[in-house]
């Protein structure tokens with residue numbers, strides 16, 4: 001008579017390192033002989049241990065990121081952080097179902113009122129009319145369509161061809177829009193000191209810290225003296241809710257200052273606290289390029 005489990009394929013249930021007690025797992029393998037049973041058990045144990053090691057490592061990484069973030073330093077853990085990469089972002093947003101044009105991210109109990117309040121109480125008062133306006137990560141163009149008629153020239157920079165194409169369709173007929181593809185941390189084709197204002201919403205929340213730092217350096221390069229940038233970014237790291245990259249208000253402000261920008265304001269709510277970006281612990285930072293030094297004769 002065939003031994004218990006001999007009829008099972010070695011690649012079948014029980015040899016894949018899945019869950020279950022060791023005894024339950026090894027019993028059907030005994031018919032394969034002692035060497036097979038010992039090795040399969042060792043493999044099961046190794047897979048359980050590697051899962052545990054990965055969990056401990058992820059927990060330690062999250063705590064190290066939190067400590068660096070609280071202190072506002074781009075320390076070794078932020079520098080080594082491998083998530084939220086440009087490649088990941090490119091893949092996710094290329095594959096995204098854009099049929100709702102990004103309005104699926106409108107927040108609050110009344111998403112339409114939230115969106116209107118963000119436009120009326122944040123975007124319109126902070127982004128001046130006219131001039132060259134730059135938007136980073138326009139997606140389906142839910143903010144671009146507000147910015148376009150107000151700007152003399154609107155530059156849309158995104159990491160995917162797909163979203164730039166969507167914006168081209170949405171803003172078809174507009175003659176003041178330029179579309180720029182980026183590798184994920186630079187503003188190619190945007191000239192030094194050529195931009196009056198920058199808007200970026202729901203983008204930096206997903207960008208890795210080193211790429212955020214690179215973009216801040218780019219903002220310092222492209223903004224005209226006195227120009228303004230309004231950037232929505234993460235305020236805390238979360239793998240679970242909202243796919244937030246590691247960042248804090250303090251670290252973002254320190255990076256901006258390090259790159260020569262002035263931090264004017266950081267806030268997470270508006271409209272007397274009725275609206276905000278607090279659901280995922282986010283922050284909006286208002287930056288300004290220093291005014292040109294007064295030249296004496």
Ligand SMILES: C[S@@+](CC[C@H](N)C(=O)[O-])C[C@H]1O[C@@H](n2cnc3c(N)ncnc32)[C@H](O)[C@@H]1O
Nearest residue numbers: 089093102137138139158159163184201202203
């Ligand atoms: C969540 S969507 C938000 C789109 C739009 N800003 C909105 O609020 O509806 C993120 C957008 O940022 C773009 N993006 C992601 N990573 C980027 C990066 N490193 N540089 C530029 N754009 C990026 C994506 O392609 C996508 O258009």
